[in-house]
Amino acid sequence: MSFRQFAFHNIRRNTSAYIAYFSSSSFAVMTLFTYLLFIHHPDIAKAPLGKMASVGMEIASYITFIFSFLFVLYSISAFLRVRLKEFGILTILGAQRKQLNWLIFLENMIIGTISVATGILGGLIFAKLFLLFGENVLELKNLPMYVPVKAIWITVAAFMALFFIMSSMTSFFVRQSKALEMLQGSSKPKKEPKASIWLALLSVITLSSSVYVIQRELNEISILYALLLDLIGLYFFFTQLSVVIIRLLKKNRRIYWHGINLLWISELAYKVKDNARMFFMITMVTTVACTSAGIVLALKQQAETMYKENPFAFTVYSEDQKQPVFTEKIEQTLKSEGIEYKKFPIRAMLFSLKGLKDQNLNMVRQSEYKEMARSLSLPIISLQDYETLLIQPTVSKKQLPADLTQLTFANEKLPQLMIKKQFKKTLIESVPLAVVNDHTYDQMTKTYKNKIGQDYYYFIPSWNHDKVSTSNSTELKISTELENWDRSINHQIGGFILSRGFQYQTTQQGTNVVIFIGLFIVAIFSVFIASFLYFKLFSDLQQDKRYYHGLSKIGLSLKEMKRTATNQIALLFYIPIFFAGIQTMVGISILGDVYDTGTLTVGLTAIGIFVAIQTVYFFIVRARYLAQLKNVMV
């Protein structure tokens, strides 16, 4: 029998040991392939998704590849560790280092090639499903199946290179001496995990200062600092502080020396320390994923409220009213479609208020406001000089206090205004509006330094309902047409058209792409995590079997074994998610202040979905694991 035959037979004989490795590699191939198939779809390339989307997709494909790479790397090392004993036997039987490496190389190349083939095949089978999914999330026209030459080409090249490199580096994974040690049973039991009190303290300090930094001031730099501190803190949390905490827990014998606690808490220190780096990675990625999901979905919601609350379909901003080109274009378009409209000319002045940071308001003439108020059936009151009607937008979080009685301006030369009445309605952007009588307006103008622009607001009664418009509604069609026209002439004339429908749609599409990519990444990531944990558990299975067999002999019942093992598996699954949950909550509650609507709920929902997926995996893995252990219980 030649050595190559031996390699082949080896795979055939050890099927079960190879299956896990093979299927995870194949899954990694399939993921990347499906993704590539999607982004290289001819219709996607043509779709008007904007620059951000295509960059996002590009980045996502790198992330997918890095995940796949790590995943395959991890599978290979777990797989080789399981088979260490076999290598030990081969060594004793006289196999040379070179032969052993050649064997492992061949095996890996065989498995790699087959999994690339099956991965692509599987990807092709799922492709239609995936395209349908993408179609729906991105609201695209239907995407027909095509021959994904480019996707196949990239996948084959990337993974064959990956398998080749890793197969050649096997000496890195398998140390022959270790294999022998394993065989002779002379491998020493693991030492009790050690931790440094100082590093544990460092973890506490960095974690709390991370929260402090971001709470004190919120900008890019502080977020970066906070993230860095958080990374350090979390790393030492898992590698050091956790060990210290468990050691303290062990000191409390009332808890520790009670029932099965003695069993699983003693194992806990080893398990946490062994998996610290994995926990760290899972926690970070989950946190980032859930926080971004929260923020992205909040953006989406915000766009929707903005659309619903804004009564004006179009706004024309022009610096010079002698340029009627924008209004003419709008009116002409609307007339040709036979759509009724009302136009309100507004000249708004922007003032900053005293004492309130970043708080501005727009001042408008009462005569202009009256026009608008009649059509929108808003309250109209008579105003004396220096009295004002204050209208606060509903969509902004920056609200002026409700019990405010007068307005004081940052510019001290300006007189104070008495608030006669106030109510809430979104009218002009998300800035509060102060209506004053024409005389007051003229007085204020004298001190106003900026040029006052002439704006026009278009109210179209037939378009104002509470639903958001679908992509084939008249509003969106006309909006798109006008925006396109606007872009073509924009640069020559001082002014532009803004349409709420188009803005809404752009945000929707942008966020949809991000959500689609995010979902995809979270999906593969959660599968990868589950597989990591699965490998982890099953590479320790032999050891655990011996452990429980011994305990069973001295009277550990099946029920107690199940509970102990369940605790252990649950900790592996839920420790990182638990910390990701806390971090997401902290992150979102701080970052979420920037946005207006329920960011926290959305972030928690994201975590919730993640927990649900992991729980499904947890039960599957647990069932399989317990089934194995049950056999050794006497």
Added chain:
Amino acid sequence: MGMLEIQKLSKIYNGKVSTRALNNIDLTIEQGEFVGIMGASGSGKTTLLNMVSTIDTPSSGKILINNQNPHQMKKNQLAQFRRRQLGFVFQDFNLLDTLTIAENIVLPLTLEKKSLKEMDEKLKAVAEKLGIVEILNKRTYEVSGGQRQRAAIARATIHSPVLLLADEPTGALDSKSSRNVMEMMEKINQTDGTTMMLVTHDPLAASYCHRVVFIKDGELYNEIHRGQNRQEFFQEIIDMLSFLGGNAHELSAVRV
């Protein structure tokens, strides 16, 4: 009525070829008795011990421990019976690496959710008796084989079992440690009156017993009782083994 009653016990392993490992065994062990089981390799000693320790079920026949038939119990009940009524000592010690010696010893009591006070008292008593007080806070890999086996005996006796079962407890030990471990077992048998059943290849270990039962091809072959002198008993055991076709010539009397 003995502490352990074995009646017409048979065990057949069904495989490609079914093996009759035990055939019609009748054996009674009285309260406080220390009995050794010997026999050639493959004669059925471990099988017998596994039946008694409820790890395996008999094909036919009956086993009564303290007048209870454990083989009629449900699985969880059985586990409880094992850890309350029985104590085990194994050749490979069967201690957990993740626990300290003290934690290993109290494990049966923690599973029973006994109070801390009771655990501490019993731990202290048993550790002093077995001379392992100094190593209580060490881990299993930090102590010698003999110490490990004494810790295992401590774990097997801390809950005062009615029957202590030992399978080759000296199998992995040198002669000095073996002697030491056997002396401890003898001491526990004498002071606590614990009934003991010991399976061994080692005539030296067997010579500490009150009675040695020999098994041949799954059947009871013979038994010899100890007189006053352990040295004489040891010689008798060796003679019996060589008569059984064992390899007595490899055993030297020097070890006694």
